[in-house]
Amino acid sequence: MPKLSIIIPCYYNEANIPVTSRELIANEALFPSEVTFEYVLVDDGSGDGTLQALLAFRNAYPEKVRIVELAGNVGSYNAIVAGIEQATGDCMAIITADMQDPPELMVQMYDYWKKGLKLIIGNRQDREETGLQQMFAKTFHALMKKIALPNIPDGGFDFVFFDRQVGEHILEMKERNSNLFYLMVWLGYPYVNIPYVRRKREIGKSRWTIQKKIKLFIDSILAFSFFPIRAISVLGVGMGIVALLYGLYILGVKVFGGIEVEGWTTLMLVLLFVSAFQMIALGIIGEYVWRGLDAARSRPLYVVKNLYAAARQ
Incomplete structure (x- = not known):
């Protein structure tokens, strides 16, 4: 039965x-x-x-x-x-x-x-x-x-x-x-x-x-899913490529005596954007770390x- x-x-x-x-x-x-x-x-x-x-x-x-x-x-x-x-x-x-x-x-x-x-x-x-x-x-x-x-x-x-x-x-x-x-x-x-x-x-x-x-x-x-971690990696690589291209542009302007590049506004925008990305990335990694810690405690x-x-x- x-x-x-x-x-x-x-x-x-x-x-x-x-x-x-x-x-x-x-x-x-x-x-x-x-x-x-x-x-x-x-x-x-x-x-x-x-x-x-x-x-x-x-x-x-x-x-x-x-x-x-x-x-x-x-x-x-x-x-x-x-x-x-x-x-x-x-x-x-x-x-x-x-x-x-x-x-x-x-x-x-x-x-x-x-x-x-x-x-x-x-x-x-x-x-x-x-x-x-x-x-x-x-x-x-x-x-x-x-x-x-x-x-x-x-x-x-x-x-x-x-x-x-x-x-x-x-x-x-x-x-x-x-x-x-x-x-x-x-x-x-x-x-x-x-x-x-x-x-x-x-x-x-x-x-x-x-x-x-x-x-x-x-x-x-x-x-x-490992999507959040993979997204951090992809965005990090993308931002690195953008930073490299922009750096080459600044260097080219400096070497070849082109137009003077204004720096303060651009620098602040980049700084705020990168800082926000870092905090979000740390938050996501922290969520994974906390779950690992919670599992390691073996509480009922x-x-x-x-x-x-x-x-x-």
């Missing part, structure tokens, strides 16, 4: 949990009778009543629900890793607590898994959201596809279904400051892509701030405060 572990990171989702739990339980009826279910919900240091809502879900289905309470907020990706570590299923799915991703899609994902695929991706073909949020998401994934991982699907994704073997690889790597979902694609397993339209959030307010989005963008590029990705295991059947 295959066991499916559904991993859900939760952060300030007190109002979402009752609705999410009902939808997930109702969704079980769409699966073949052979499948058993496990729900691994990770409270990522929420400051509201999220944990109490999760415990109410566990009390209603004690044999199915496992709750991982983290000591502090470590971000959704690290919370997911905590969920993978606690999951006991033969296959696993990651879905958000706000039900913007359709849980019924997991039935089709399960069918692909039964056929032998290790990774099934539900990618956002479109969104009901509009404005800056949609523009940022499209730009982010388009750039990542261009400069880092050309084999990722268009539109981005954070709704995945994967074999236990993939989960074990993720746990072994213990990646930090990275993109968990891109890491699954990076592993190299063939995957199938199922497009869908992401729903608009109906309950609560997203905690996915612009600062977190920018950090994820930087983390994703630095974790999977998360600290589990309490673990509420499922009751034995």
